[in-house]
Amino acid sequence: MQFPREELFAPGHRGCAGCGAAIVARLLLKAAGKDTIISNATGCLEVMTTPYPETAWRVPWIHTAFENAAATASGVEAAVKALKRKRGKYKDKKINVIAIGGDGGTADIGFQSLSGAMERGHDMLYVMYDNEAYMNTGIQRSSSTPFLAATTTSPAGSKIRGEDRPKKDVAMIMAAHGIPYVATACISYPEDFIRKVKKALSIEGPKFIQVLQPCTTGWGYPPEKTIEIGRLAVETGVFPLYEIENGEFRITYKPAKRKPVREYLKMQKRYRHLTDEDIERIQKYIDEKCKLLGL
Amino acid sequence: MCEVKVITGTSAAAEAAKLADVDVVAAYPITPQTTCVEKLAEFVANGELDAEYIKVESEHSAMSACIGAAATGARTFTATSSQGLALMHEMLFIASGMRLPIVMMVANRALSAPINIWNDQQDSISQRDTGWIQIYVEDNQETLDSVIQAYKIAENEDVLLPVMVCLDGFILTHTVEPVTIPKAERVREFLGVYEPKHAYLDPDRPITQGPVGVPDCYMETRKQVEEAMERAKKVIKDVNEEFAEWFKRKYGNGLVEAYNLDNADTVLVAMGSICGTIKYVIDELKKEGKEVGLLRIRTFRPFPKEDVKEFLKDANNIAVLDKNISLGFNKGALGIEMASILKNKKVCNYIVGLGGRDIRIDDIKAIIDHVEKAEDDETLWVGLKE
Ligand SMILES: Cc1ncc(C[n+]2csc(CCOP(=O)(O)OP(=O)(O)O)c2C)c(N)n1
Ligand code: SF4
Numbered sequence: 144m145q146f147p148r149e150e151l152f153a154p155g156h157r158g159c160a161g162c163g164a165a166i167v168a169r170l171l172l173k174a175a176g177k178d179t180i181i182s183n184a185t186g187c188l189e190v191m192t193t194p195y196p197e198t199a200w201r202v203p204w205i206h207t208a209f210e211n212a213a214a215t216a217s218g219v220e221a222a223v224k225a226l227k228r229k230r231g232k233y234k235d236k237k238i239n240v241i242a243i244g245g246d247g248g249t250a251d252i253g254f255q256s257l258s259g260a261m262e263r264g265h266d267m268l269y270v271m272y273d274n275e276a277y278m279n280t281g282i283q284r285s286s287s288t289p290f291l292a293a294t295t296t297s298p299a300g301s302k303i304r305g306e307d308r309p310k311k312d313v314a315m316i317m318a319a320h321g322i323p324y325v326a327t328a329c330i331s332y333p334e335d336f337i338r339k340v341k342k343a344l345s346i347e348g349p350k351f352i353q354v355l356q357p358c359t360t361g362w363g364y365p366p367e368k369t370i371e372i373g374r375l376a377v378e379t380g381v382f383p384l385y386e387i388e389n390g391e392f393r394i395t396y397k398p399a400k401r402k403p404v405r406e407y408l409k410m411q412k413r414y415r416h417l418t419d420e421d422i423e424r425i426q427k428y429i430d431e432k433c434k435l436l437g438l
Numbered sequence: 439m440c441e442v443k444v445i446t447g448t449s450a451a452a453e454a455a456k457l458a459d460v461d462v463v464a465a466y467p468i469t470p471q472t473t474c475v476e477k478l479a480e481f482v483a484n485g486e487l488d489a490e491y492i493k494v495e496s497e498h499s500a501m502s503a504c505i506g507a508a509a510t511g512a513r514t515f516t517a518t519s520s521q522g523l524a525l526m527h528e529m530l531f532i533a534s535g536m537r538l539p540i541v542m543m544v545a546n547r548a549l550s551a552p553i554n555i556w557n558d559q560q561d562s563i564s565q566r567d568t569g570w571i572q573i574y575v576e577d578n579q580e581t582l583d584s585v586i587q588a589y590k591i592a593e594n595e596d597v598l599l600p601v602m603v604c605l606d607g608f609i610l611t612h613t614v615e616p617v618t619i620p621k622a623e624r625v626r627e628f629l630g631v632y633e634p635k636h637a638y639l640d641p642d643r644p645i646t647q648g649p650v651g652v653p654d655c656y657m658e659t660r661k662q663v664e665e666a667m668e669r670a671k672k673v674i675k676d677v678n679e680e681f682a683e684w685f686k687r688k689y690g691n692g693l694v695e696a697y698n699l700d701n702a703d704t705v706l707v708a709m710g711s712i713c714g715t716i717k718y719v720i721d722e723l724k725k726e727g728k729e730v731g732l733l734r735i736r737t738f739r740p741f742p743k744e745d746v747k748e749f750l751k752d753a754n755n756i757a758v759l760d761k762n763i764s765l766g767f768n769k770g771a772l773g774i775e776m777a778s779i780l781k782n783k784k785v786c787n788y789i790v791g792l793g794g795r796d797i798r799i800d801d802i803k804a805i806i807d808h809v810e811k812a813e814d815d816e817t818l819w820v821g822l823k824e
Contacts, residue, residue, distance in 0.1 A: 190650055194652050195650060203639035203645055207502055207506070211502035214498070218506025218508070222508075224490050232511075
């Protein structure tokens with residue numbers, strides 16, 4: 144696949160070295176192109192890209208609050224429509240309206256506004272960049288934090304072994320909204336991610352992509368390992384890649400042979416407290432999920 | 439050249455939004471606002487208004503969507519009340535901080551708990567520091583006129599701030615009154631086609647809106663909003679005059695309305711529909727040879743400090759009526775503002791009409807009696823049961 148050379152996500156943001164969220168943004172803009180308006184939720188991505196008077200965004204971009212990237216984008220989309228119809232603006236242009244938020248801003252506090260926007264059928268793409276915790280406020284658990292991962296609000300202690308609830312399956316919940324396109328992606332598979340964004344943007348109506356984004360700081364690994372860890376998440380079946388187009392489910396990457404989750408877990412500080420028994424439990428849980436998806 | 443319809447306050451607001459040819463409406467129902475957004479939905483459904491109507495899932499999203507739409511260069515409208523306005527609180531700061539000319543009708547209603555759907559002004563008063571211009575109207579005609587004026591004020595390059603037009607729940611929202619409805623073309627000419635010149639989202643000239651305001655710049659942005667509020671005073675006055683030339687109606691000087699102030703030693707200060715009742719009492723007393731005045735505060739934000747000082751310079755007994763209470767200070771917001779401006783005068787504060795408690799003609803008369811006899815500043819809750 145030929146990636147466009149133009150960088151609409153400018154270099155020089157303030158993210159941590161090896162930050163996967165920056166890779167999400169960069170690939171997303173390469174796929175979407177310049178006729179795009181971004182609505183960004185509060186979180187790492189917003190904070191690291193726009194310390195006034197600097198900005199990493201070379202497309203129009205708006206941030207309003209934490210829980211409402213989807214609602215804000217609803218307004219943007221409606222305005223574009225109205226301006227097209229009433230004032231002949233953007234006459235021969237397709238404007239991509241994209242909302243983007245972290246797992247907290249999407250799966251927790253922003254869930255209502257996301258569900259509302261999807262249900263109303265706005266022509267927009269919502270991208271959830273999933274680093275599996277609230278990173279911007281210092282690594283607290285979200286409903287997208289995986290089972291037994293340690294965060295500052297789900298610490299591993301002598302009584303409780305980290306996050307005690309399984310990861311919320313936001314992509315499947317979005318699919319239940321009956322929207323035309325839902326997909327999962329991972330920054331370690333850039334062609335796959337870009338293809339999915341392009342496909343999503345070619346479809347009219349609400350679209351949702353959940354993209355896994357390893358986070359050096361929150362997960363606890365050296366910056367040069369971001370891509371490797373993301374790949375392992377997929378190769379182990381921890382984060383399966385699929386798309387659901389008009390209700391039709393399709394795995395988009397099937398590992399030849401799934402690797403043991405241990406390989407993935409042992410690279411990260413958030414899992415370092417796990418015993419063999421814990422790892423077994425996780426393996427069992429992942430096996431069951433993968434079986435369900437046909438992986 | 440115009441038409442008179444006998445309509446409710448919420449209909450008047452909806453008619454005004456239609457006349458302003460808004461591009462985007464985003465709204466969520468709440469009593470007693472609902473009939474406004476129903477009316478707008480009807481207008482859109484019948485093709486009388488060409489707008490995108492976003493049926494959001496909450497007031498928080500209503501304001502978020504209005505912000506998104508206004509930031510994209512569309513003229514936007516929404517309406518809410520009470521709990522809905524409270525749910526918007528966070529977004530109200532963002533709308534003003536981003537300098538977006540959104541117009542909102544607020545049907546004034548008490549806040550929970552206990553839940554109460556009836557009128558007082560606690561909801562909008564509680565939003566006084568959000569950077570929104572607040573206009574309190576006296577009747578349905580003023581509702582319609584103020585919504586139209588609000589766009590002209592909000593979109594003025596010297597202002598660029600959101601405006602809420604507040605009308606008393608049920609008392610105005612659900613009462614029918616004859617309202618003169620100007621011709622759509624006239625309003626369109628008066629307002630002009632909305633073509634924002636300030637920054638907005640456009641792929642042809644990408645900008646970043648709502649970035650992180652580092653300590654090095656945050657205070658300056660706050661100061662800019664304050665300065666815009668200050669400039670808004672003149673703009674509100676000018677728009678009021680201009681509106682009078684076009685449509686032959688005006689509301690005091692735009693910021694305040696003086697009623698029988700010239701020879702009055704005793705003056706009542708109030709906002710909203712209660713001023714109609716007060717005017718009635720003043721006229722009655724005048725027949726008996728007693729001069730009492732009213733200073734109606736029309737814009738609570740920006741607060742007309744200079745006008746208040748000027749208009750009240752000769753008054754000695756000042757009675758401030760508040761349909762809200764700042765708990766822990768035992769004064770209403772207007773009472774607090776007045777006391778801070780009129781330092782050497784006797785300013786008594788009357789808490790009235792909370793949660794829809796009736797304010798009768800006798801109550802107003804009792805307030806006048808009380809303030810005239812009071813030795814010093816006092817606060818009194820009027821109409822309380824033993
Ligand atoms: C209403 C509200 N509550 C809390 C916060 C504080 N807050 C800002 S960002 C954030 C976490 C963001 O987490 P996520 O959406 O997962 O994105 P990430 O930081 O991981 O990129 C929180 C809790 C806020 N800004 N607004
Ligand atoms: S904490 Fe994680 S998501 Fe946030 S900037 Fe650092 S690496 Fe990126």
